[in-house]
Amino acid sequence: MEKKIGKGIIRLKKGDITNEKVDAIVNAANSSLMGGGGVDGAIHRRGGRKILEECKEIVKNLPGRFLPSGKAVITSGGDLDARYVIHTVGPIWRGGKDREAETLRKCYISSLELGKNKGLKELSFPSISTGAFGYPIDLAAEVAINAVADFLKDNEMIVNFVLFDDRTFNAYKEKLNRVS
Ligand code: AR6
Numbered sequence: 001m002e003k004k005i006g007k008g009i010i011r012l013k014k015g016d017i018t019n020e021k022v023d024a025i026v027n028a029a030n031s032s033l034m035g036g037g038g039v040d041g042a043i044h045r046r047g048g049r050k051i052l053e054e055c056k057e058i059v060k061n062l063p064g065r066f067l068p069s070g071k072a073v074i075t076s077g078g079d080l081d082a083r084y085v086i087h088t089v090g091p092i093w094r095g096g097k098d099r100e101a102e103t104l105r106k107c108y109i110s111s112l113e114l115g116k117n118k119g120l121k122e123l124s125f126p127s128i129s130t131g132a133f134g135y136p137i138d139l140a141a142e143v144a145i146n147a148v149a150d151f152l153k154d155n156e157m158i159v160n161f162v163l164f165d166d167r168t169f170n171a172y173k174e175k176l177n178r179v180s
Contacts (some may be wrong), residue, residue, distance in 0.1 A: 003176055008152035010145070010159050014169045017131050018046040018163040024084035025076070025121035025162075028128045030038060031066040031089050033059045033073070038131045039164075043085060048077035049086055070106030072114050083102045084118065086111045092130030093136065102144050104129055108147035116155055124160040141146050145175040 002011040017025050017039060027043045030036050033055040035044040044052055054075035067073060072088040072163045088111050091103035097129050107128050127144065129135035148159050163169040 001173055001176065003179075004148045005154040005155040005179065007154065009034050010148055010152070010161070011130045012161050012163065012169060012172050012176060013162055014166070016042065016164070017061055017126050018042050018123055020160070020162060021081040022122040022158075022160065023082070024086050024115055024118075024123050025077070025080070025082040026072075026123060026125045027085050028126050028131070028133075029067070029087040029089050031068065033067055036132070039126045041130050043080070047085065050078040051075050055087065057075065063145060066091055070103040070110065072110040074118065076125040082117075082124070084120070085140070086114055086123070087174055088128065090133050090135065093129065093134040096139070098136065100129075101139070104135065104140060104143045105147045109151060112148070112151045112155070112157070112159070116157070122158075122160070124159040127161065127163055127164045127172070130168060137168055138174075140167075141171040141175045144170065145179055149179045152156060 058073050069089040069091050074086050077083050088107040091100040093128050130137045130140045131174050
């Protein structure tokens, strides 16, 4: 499914984000940037050592040696078909009163801005925070779609959501149907 929004396009796909041949895929990382499970594990497994080496260099130079949630950094795509990986850290769901929505929105906006500043034209996102970090899918889908749609009002870009399972895909589809 795809929809023209503002100056760009939002596309929804079901599948594995590590297969994407785009300018950049986005990783739902953790603050250590040292890899993990879920989509993070899959990206590092297929992307190879180079991505981890670059992450180590980045972390070394960050205050406190961690990447705060809502921020994004960029590495090469290593052995992946994607040219770059943008690593962002989603919020851990704590019931909704810990500014989770604001932080999740920041993940999308900072990743998109980073891509824009690199001159990238096509990005692919997973569903950030809705796995290990426990963010309810319907709520996360709303934040994700609205953030990207707002960004596309002023920016020309193709933004794919690559969603791993039917439930997640359907939640994003429902939200995308509602935006104009
Ligand atoms: N392609 C696309 N989506 C995927 C893939 C894949 N290959 N693998 C899993 N997903 P999660 P989070 C989906 O847990 O909630 C890691 O350990 C998954 O089904 O990967 O932000 C990090 O190191 C779900 O819909 O990310 C962090 O510690 C979505 O991706 C922590 O998990 C996000 O699930 C981050 O948790």
